[in-house]
Amino acid sequence: MFEHNEVNGLPAEDSAGVPLGPPATLLKRWPYARPLVLLHSGRPHPRWARWSLAAEPVGFLTLETDHTWRTRGKLPAPTAALDGRVADLEQDLSALPGFGRIEPASAAMEANQAGGWACVLSYDLGRHFEPAAQLTEDKPVRARDDRGWPRIALAWCPNVMVFDHAQNQWRWRGCPTALAELQASLAQPMTTELEAELEAELEAKPENVQQIGTLESSFAPEDYLNAVERAVAYIGAGDVFQVNLTQRFSASFDGSVRELARGAFTSAEPHYGAMIDLPDGRGVISMSPELLLEVDPRTRQVVTRPIKGTRPGTADPAELEQSEKDCAELTMITDLMRNDLGRVCRLGSVRVPEPRVIEAHPTVLHGVSTVTGVLRDEITMVDLLRATFPGGSITGAPKIRAMQIIDELEPVRRGAYCGSIGWIGADGSARLNIAIRTMMLTGERTLDRWDRLQGVLDYGAGGGIVADSIPEAEYRESLDKAAVLRMAIKAPETAASTVK
Structure with missing residues (x-):
């Protein structure tokens, strides 16, 4: 996504002399009063996980559950007109920088076309791209939309910091004044003494301790077994070859989202990790190892x-x-x-x-x-999303019928889980994960800090059901996959965590 010492197709400035340390340290030192986007390659790979990206969003655009656009903060010009009822979703999206026709970046690119969007695309957005996936009136959607997650949440980031894991070096792209001011607030050296001081501070201050309640599933055990049996019956009847069935684990949460993310990234080392602060008391932490889409606008390869x-x-x-x-x-x-x-x-x-x-x-x-x-040549980013979203590995096959069965069998909407999280650059570059191993946080921010949230934590886990699936084995597998969440909560690098 960011190659040849370029960011969004333009030369990037090296950060020589600015000792920021690896990307995860930003979760401790990023100013509490500022929202943070961190797209983190926790286990670097020379091809699939070379880059991490950090940025301060200056504006947000969300598609709400009532099918209206909502804007906040400073957004590029075409976006301001979207505040209100959606007339044509794909036309609206295509007007945004990066969502239109995918073309190589020009050296003469305007300054306001630098940067890009940190994206949280809800699984439920798939019904907009695949209207045929909607259930018919005689088979209503069972899944409750109890969290009201936006179908789309975009954070506009005109200034970005990119970490090249191969070179162990930060690079900058954007407004020099804005980046210089941010660098100044982050540039204090992370000495061993300071590291110890910060850790002691985290232990001493109650506001940094995670309070996480008892995890409860959206399914009773017998209901999950019955859902697997019904999925197997659909497969036997020839409706589908495979359907992905998931259950949601939820718990109360009160603490620092960034400390939770730091522990999650330490334990999971994800290829396509993400921690994104969103408005309205929302946030996501993704530990995904799976790539939905990577787009190079110079070659048009996907x-x-x-x-x-x-x-x-x-x-x-x-x-x-x-x-x-x-x-x-x-x-x-x-x-x-x-x-x-x-x-x-x-x-x-x-x-x-x-x-x-x-x-x-x-x-x-x-x-x-x-x-x-x-x-x-004529394909836009919206065209690409329509063709591929949501990813087949978290629906089943054939995709449309599998999505209908998911809506019939699962008791709650998936929200960000099984959607996609990542980056769409103003130049048409993109890297989007499949949002598995992903925590959704919903509630209210406390202490006037972006990192502090009180509310509920949701985490989905499940698996692909096929003709010979055994319900009890599928149930155990979904519980085993939820162990990633338990590891993140109890990871030794986090602040003190309690699980009631």
Whole structure:
């Protein structure tokens, strides 16, 4: 996304002499009075996770549940007119910097076209892109929209700080005055003494301690088993080959979102991590290892990397590699994503350079494929999202029928979970994850601080149901996947956490 010493297609300034440390340290030293976007590659990889990005949003644009746009702060010119009822969603989005036609950045790009959007795209946005996924009147949506999460939440970030993990170096792009002021507030050296002082302060101040209540599921155990049985019945009837079923774990939360994120990133080391402060007492922390979309506007290449098949990190990789069931599931979703990209890519350009590889992450092993293509000249970012969102690995196949079954079986809307979180640059560059292993925080900010929130924490976990799925095994798997949340809460690098 940011290569050849460029950010958004323009030369970036190196940060020589500004000892900021690695990106996760910003979660401690970022000013409390300022919102923060941190897109974090916790386990650097020279190809898939080389860059982390930090920025202060200056404005927000949200698509609310009542299908209205809401604007806050300073936004680029085309955005100001969107405040109010949506007339044509795709037309509105296409007018935003970065969402229109994907073209290589020009050296003469206007200053107001630098930067880009930190994006939180709700899973429920998929119904706007795929109207056929709506259930019919005789089968109403069961899922309650009890959190009221925006279908789209965009944070406009004209000035960005980019960390190159390969070079161990920060780079800057944006207004020199704004960046100089931000640098000045962040540039205090992180000496060992200061690190110890900050840790002691976190332990001493009650406002930095996480208070997290008992985790409760959106499903009673017997209801989840019944939902799996119904999904298997749909598969047996020929409606779908696979459907992804999830349950939501929720708990009360009172504490520092940034400290929670720091612990999460330490324990999970995600390829596509994110911590984004949003207005109206909302925030997200994502520990996702999965890439939905990466777009290079210079070459028009698009990449997706679906995941299917998971084992504990201590397992033998050969066991996952030799699993016919997991291989078949990944092949099915790879074909789905290949077909999705084929809707917007040049004829014959869609390839599968990696049909299946086993990737090791801190706590798990995953089966992953890589699908690439070259976008047609007329394609916009909105066209690409319409063709691919939500990702097939978290719906099932065929996608539209799987989404209908999900709405019928799951008791609550997914919100940001299983949607997508990441970056869309004003130049058409993009890197968006699939928002699995993601915490949604909803409530009220306290102490007049962006990092402090009191409310509820939600975390989804589930898996793909296929013809031979055993309900009890699927239920246990969903509980095992929720262990990532428990690790994040109890990670030793966080402030003191309590789980009632």
